[in-house]
Amino acid sequence: MNGRVVGWTVSLxxxxxxxxIAAVAATLSDENRRRAADSARLLRERTAASVDQLRERTAVTAQELRDQWTETALEVRDRWTTTAEGVRARAVDTAEDWRERSSEGIERALRQAAEARDESLAALPDEDEEPRSESGAD
Structure with missing residues (x-):
């Protein structure tokens, strides 16, 4: 509830x-009217003082709450920033690991395929070479 609502409620x-008090005072004697008027004045003064004090406390409390929420929001932001940075770093590391493993696997497969090709080609005669005679004299 804001200060205006409280102020209007108290004023009402x-x-x-x-x-x-005025209605009761109309039926009272002079002494009782004076006491009622003094009581009404005292009530009005204390109510005004209470409203002023309540307004000041409300403003201070609202500022304190704003400060607390701002501090909390900054702390949450800092925590999530740190968490996001950690997650991002782990994701980058994981991606690099996967890339390295994938590259190693591809390199290994290419090496094995080249070795298999070389083995299969080694058994075939070379087309560039001429067949040798059995005598060995060229």
Whole structure:
């Protein structure tokens, strides 16, 4: 509830109390009227002081709450920033690991395929070479 609502509520309450005291005072003797008027004045002064104090406390409390929420929001942001940085770093590391493993696997497969090709080609005669005679004289 903001300060204006509280202020208007208290003012309305004071008005109603003052009207009730005035209605009662109309039926009282002079001494009782004076006491009722003093009581009404005292009530009005204390109510005004209470409203002022409540308004000040409300403003201070609202500022304290704003400060606390701002501090909390900054702390949460910092925590999530740190967490996000950690997650990003782990994702980069994992991607690099996968890339290295994938590259190693591809290199190994290419090496094995080249070795298999070389083995299969080694068994075939070379087309560039001429067949040798059995005598060995060229």
């Amino acid at each position: 309450g004071v008005f109603v109390a003052g009207a009730a």
